[in-house]
Amino acid sequence: MDDRQSLEGWTKEDICAHLGDDYDRFHGAVVPPIFQNSLFTRKTVNHGYTYTRVTNPTTEVAEKKLAALEEGEEAKCFASGMAAITSALFSVLEQGDHVLCPKSVYAPTRGFLEIYLNRFGVEATFVESESVEAFEQAIRPNTKVIYLESPVSNVFSLQDLSELSRLAKAYGLTTIVDNTWATPMYQNPIRFGIDLVVHSASKYLGGHSDIIGGVIIGRKEAMTQIMHRERGMLGGIMDPHQAWLLLRGIRTLPLRMREHQANAMKVAQFLEKHPAVSRVYYPGLPSHPQYELGRRQMSGCSGLLSFVPKGRGEQIHAFMKGLKFFEEGPSWGGFESLINSPGLGISEEASRLTGIPSGLLRISIGLEKAETLIDDLDRGLYSLSKGREIG
Ligand SMILES: Cc1ncc(COP(=O)(O)O)c(C=O)c1O
Incomplete structure (x- = not known):
């Protein structure tokens, strides 16, 4: 959220139920409508919206709730968890960089790091996730990112978020955490100093096995760049109907x-x-x-x-x-x-x-x-x- 003051006294339950449901803006509709349009015209009034690949008012309501739930400044929704994960990584990596990641990470994330990014000269090392020392020992001069998933897929071992974030800061690295398992109800990595949080919204956030979606949460500057560059250029945005179903899921999270x-x-x-x-x-x-x-x-x-x-x-x-x-x-x-x-x-x-x-x-x-x-x-x-x- 931009305006942190306005969240004082809000519980997570309050955020899920009400934050962003701007009754005045939406003609008193108790549920915000689906803005199922690609384009926003602005001949007479500039509402601040241009094109749904950039922003959409329905998607923005979900993003407000998710940013507040994760205690981050801004959130951006994506067409899938993988679109969010790959965009988060693309937003920080350059040719020749190196990534550290727990070895039991979600298999397509591993595939992206190990095989796909390798085509662009990015290397990854997969480490025993329980040990902070294993991460530190694997750091190289070209390491740029520590990518985490805690608990990790299938075997649910944890990574020490606070220690790893301290380690990353000492070496000037960016930290990303896949927080899909715990959800923002039970774990808030930004509290421990993590830079970017990603989720598959296809799991608990949606909760009804009827959407595929993803989200990245982080600081305003990083998220603005992701909105224009990775989401805007690669185009993996969540569509408004998906966002509306996601909002319905979040209400009962x-x-x-x-x-x-x-x-x-x-x-x-x-x-x-x-x-x-x-x-x-x-x-x-x-x-x-x-x-x-x-x-x-x-x-x-x-x-x-x-x-x-x-x-x-x-x-x-x-x-x-x-x-x-x-x-x-x-x-x-x-x-x-x-x-x-x-x-x-x-x-x-x-x-x-x-x-x-x-x-x-x-x-x-x-x-x-x-x-x-x-x-x-x-x-x-x-x-x-x-x-x-x-x-
Ligand atoms: C831990 C984890 N992260 C990310 C994803 C990817 O999410 P999506 O299927 O929405 O792309 C999954 C999907 O199973 C997952 O289990």
């Missing part, structure tokens, strides 16, 4: 996150005690190796976790197929529970490079009743342990 968290905690505790499960990966469990760090930098946890069941590949496939309330799919953060299998069939080499253990299953805990999900998993795990098909 606080209560959805409370439910996702409560459900996921119950499921994680159930899985942790189950004899057919060898390991659970969830930062909300006191047994998580970085539980204390998580408590310092996050005020809660979302509903995405993973576990390794005991069994052979085909038995684990049968277990997944037999579940009633977990559809199989790679996304997460919606109202529906999902399962996918990043660790099934993974080669030893890929497992070593990404940190994903063989047999790992990832589940996104939705808004069904926790007991329903636990019963479903319990039935499946019982059959798995007996080596039978689920009946």
